[in-house]
Amino acid sequence: MLRKHLLYLTSDHLFAYLWQAGSLTPGPVFGADAAGLRAFALWLADGDTAPACLLADLVEEEFQRQLMPHVGGHAGRQMRRRRLHQLYRDTPYRHASVQGRASGGRRDDRVLFCALTSPAIVNPWVAAIERQGVPLEGIYSASLLSGALIRKLALAQPHLLLVTQQAGGLRESYFEAGQLKFSRLLQTAGHDGMAAGIAGETERTRQFLASIRLLERGDLLHTVILAPAAELDALRPL
Template identity: 55%
Template sequence: MRRKHLFYLSSDRLDAWLWQSGKLSGPASFAATRAGLDAFLGYLEHKHPGAPALLLADLVEEDFQRMLLPHVGGKAGRNLLERRLLQQYRETPYRQAMAQGRAEEGRRDDILLCSALTNPLLLQPWTDALALLKVPLAGLYSVPLLSEELVSRLGLGREHEHLLLVTQQTAGVRQSYFHDGRLKFSRLTLATDREGALVNAGAETARTQQFLVSVRLIERGEQLHAVMVAPEPDLERWSAQCESGPETAYHFIPLAIAAGLAGLGGAGNLGQPSTDAPLADPLFLELLARTQPAGQYPLGEDSRYYRLWRIRQTLMSSSAALAACALLWTGGNLWAYADAQHEGSRLVMEAAGYDASYRVSMSDMPPSLAPTANMKAAVTIERLLATQAPAPIDMVGMLSAALDKVPQVQIVRLDWRVAADGADPEAAIPSSVLGIPSKPPQSLRVEAEIPLVASSTRAIVDSMNAFAQELARNPRLTVAIERPVLDVSSSAKLSGSTGAAGGKPAPFILNLSLAP
């Protein structure tokens, strides 16, 4: 997001800041009154109404409780956590829990830090105003929960086991206790007492430390490191009020240095040096704007316009990506078209050059007896005849293989023919017979005989049948018996004798047809 509304909410007012192009500007302050709400509505109507908003709460009415919960995963664990939060904070919808490890003893329950904004009436007028103008509210955050990120960036959690971060904001002086860099407790006190005097930072730190010891977050005798982050003038006053001892060690970090260590501009984003900023509000707001973690407190229906805004942004991004792809595709097609046009022109010119060279070459040659087209056709026909012209070699090979299997058969005469279907034998030879455009069917008339053997008429018939069957094994060859060795028709006259062998051989005729 290049532009965001950042709202800092305290108990008595709301400060509106604007984050744009990595710079923080503002604030515009609105009191928690009817007039302040009306002014806030006017501000939203005229100050980038479509920009998303982040709400940072810094309230006294924020409660923190540590609890142990059985380690249960999945939907059952979420339901159990929701029931415990509802029991703990029944009067507010702004409640959440952070997992902080597991207990080392017993059944190793989950350690949770539960927190809630216990007075939702402080937030409701402002969230209603945002909903009225359909401002996309992205998340609800709190300064204590956001302080954990600041402590991590400053590297304080690694240096000190027990850390008390003290900062001064518009709402007052915030003291947040961290153990090993994890937030455990936070309290907010007013910057002035009832008489209007500034609070004593050392006395407030002592009260907080006494409370931490009473709830056993710190054992007696353990040292608490109190880190004061404030502008230079406040640090001078606080250093005079704080004195380090065996159980308390004070550290003072100017606001400008803290912003630099955290990688933030801090109050420098306001166009002034960081030391001129009176409070730490800009530091936390810039940290929120740059990191924008997931919403720390649930917003429920107050986030519906942000969801719609996200959908609209997604659709716009998808449309832009689709338009970019369409432009790239169109550009690619235009480039391919231009390239094809250029290549086509080059080929036309190249062909024209070849034609000119051919004509020049042909002009120097004597005239040929036949046109070039006829010569080309003759070459094509010659190649077809060489590859597809019929020849008896195939059928003779099949016949030879069958004779090897039935050696009793003796060939008397072969009559090989090639003719197109329905062709006149007396007419000129058609091209189909020559194998143009494909091989023609062929036929072979086989006249053969089988020598007679005394009392072996059955053997002669079996030899002819075996010879015919052996030829029929070829799938392209069709075998037809024109005249068998033994005429068994009703008109034939059968005769025989039991004389000695040596009679004439038994002739038979087969017609073979070879499909192309």
């Protein structure tokens, strides 16, 4: 694998990693302010021109699930692009994915639309990368990548809530039959407080999923928590 830079973006910081031979080597951390952006630009200017991947892990992310007519090929992609623009016209960081088809009626496509809704957080970092001529391979969402994680862990429960502690906070992602339907990031004080609030937040998420009819009466929500080894003893009573 060619060397790349993985740039992990939260609301407060950008963490730089060297990604090579399947492993990550931590690099500098930059604050999300004018001084941090200047330091980031200097770091890019002094480094190599290895391509970069920007991974955004932000609170400001929105998901909408809609049914759309089943249209394949270029026409279908164009239809979803138009709908994306209607839903999220104020941000370029948006995505649509078809998640199968409805079982009744016209058997419309089930489509998940999502977007990073505060482009002002992302734009300065992208601009700095482009000014330095560093190839930007893509801008990725941590929530969308979590689908690859549950497949890697062979988690196949019909209703799954994946809870992870990350630099950006506590993330809860709900999957139905292996498809991401909803994700939210809760900013927390840090790893030390993970166990204290996780039970309450998980229950609030369960109630929210029921209120928007993603969980029906009698559905069992399996919760999987990925945590550092130091947290395991505190989490076991949950």
